[in-house]
Amino acid sequence: MFEQDIIQILEKSVKGEVKLEVPPDPKLGDFAFPCFSLAKDFKKSPVQIAQDLAKSLHKPEVVDRITATGPYVNFFLHPGKVAKNIISEVLKEKKRFGSKDEGKGKLVAIDYSHPNIGKPFHFGHLRSTIIGESIARMLECRGFKVARLNYLGDWGTQFGAMIYAFLTWGNHKDLDKEPIKYLVSLYVKFHAEAEKDPALQDKAREWFVKLEKGDTQAVELWGLFKSHSIVEFKRIYEVMGAKFDSYSGEADSARQVEEAIEHVRKKGVTELHEGALIVRLQGFEAPLMLRKSNESSTYASRDIAALLFRVHELHADKVLYVVGHEQAQHFQQLFALMDILGHPKENFMHVSFGLYMTAEGKLSTRKGRIVLMEDVLKDAISLALKTIQEKNPDLRNKDEVARSVGVGAIVFGDLLNDRVKDVQFDLKRILSFEGDTGPYLMYTHARAASIVEKAKKQKLKPSADVDFLTLKHVTEDRVVKLLAHFPDRVGDALQQFKPHVLAQYLIELGRAFNEFYHACPCLQEENEELKKARLTLIEAARQVLENGLYLLGISAPMEM
């Protein structure tokens, strides 16, 4: 907001579009204008131009001073005026600070989490769940309506394989004991055996055909696997605090596949190839298969049906898929086909993310190389509880806070880095509570909350009606300026669908707050005006930390 004032002033002296930068070091100023590109027009050196501009520019209201440093014109905002402006706004807006209504009237459907039934909930699903939830919250914050879709992987040849494996090697007694682990062991055995005897793949396909045709035995087993799985998923979602608007999965889409295929066929782009129905898409070597020669549906056809449903029935303006990078090509093809069907591909986006890697390679259910989400959650929460018992044994709601901290550590650990990169699986780092971590931010928030709480005993409350000009310390100024950046950073993060932009900002804010905390005691301050101003700044920072953590899907405890 202050940026616009400066740009307006500059545009009077300089031709063309003015773009401001933020200097690398706050000591250089709050905004900078580089003069390199003006050298030709002015026939002077950039350094000279900067000096001339710094002298001649008329200062906007919020600007304290303008200086020339080398080829840059640097603008310093007036600390007190900025503080008053921003802190009062945060106090007034509270949880809404950072929100806008740019998405008003638009519906965005987000497809995320989507675990596969009969398989454990692992770190791949975790990434999708965490990234998807964060994006959903950011969209809501900017005024969009959001449909959270958990498109369960509950259909396909793999379930033919699972049914075959169960009938061949399995029994109900072992299934009831530890359903998911047992199903996984059968699935791993199936793939090991299939390496030796490829004919097993045909068995899997046969059983999937039976399943699609409604064979009683197949449908019953499938239903059993599915219900066992959903029990496990819901347990995990409850711990993580995730909620979905729909659990409609591939099996539901399978029922709409014929209708979808008819829709595609009308465009005249389908053809038969060795008995299978395919679409050849320009720019892709591999065709998209809509129906196998044995008449069963395909992943692609079910996805087309699901997407058409989301566009036609759900009336989504935009559909996001939070799915691993390995499916990039699939989505390019899917969106290209939608374009042919008259739905511009700009309305769809594959929000891809890298894979979790172990030293042995990619996590793979087939090869039995899995990390169970439930185990990691348990570890994180019990470690948090242990830490609380050491550091704050008198805390009342220990279990609840431990849960928040444990989950927050995992969520933040995942969101701190750019989602496109593969992630080295490192339990020790996930469970670390120091440095650039979720617990660091939660702790910072709790510190701030604790001061505001203690101030009540001195009959002090944060209030915008204080003299912010008393805030003169460099650490106070730093926190204020960072608070002012929050709304923009939310916008940046959302524009790229990259929560790490916001996560990185929060770390910066948290660090600035802790520096201020150490340098500027509040409650012991003797100057009453300064004390009140600091208290109000602390509350504003606490509020922004809470809002930011919320947008990442993390709760902010008042004590820990």
Next chain:
RNA sequence: GGGCUGGUAGCUCAACUUGGAUAGAGCAGCAGCAUCCUAAGCUGAAGGUUGUGGGUUCAAAUCCCAUCCAGCCCGCCA
């Protein structure tokens, strides 16, 4: 063979979309901070040929080309 990502400090990463000032954090290791609002914190020193080679530019970690390395996709799997 075709395609998509990524390569930055000992380790994990940020900055790359939109080129700009001295390439920033955390972890590990080193030296410190406790009569004082929560030490899950703070301060300091140390740590770099941004994979390599070209090109564009006043200016390149950032854009372009080539090349090497790593991961992934190209299955009547999902």
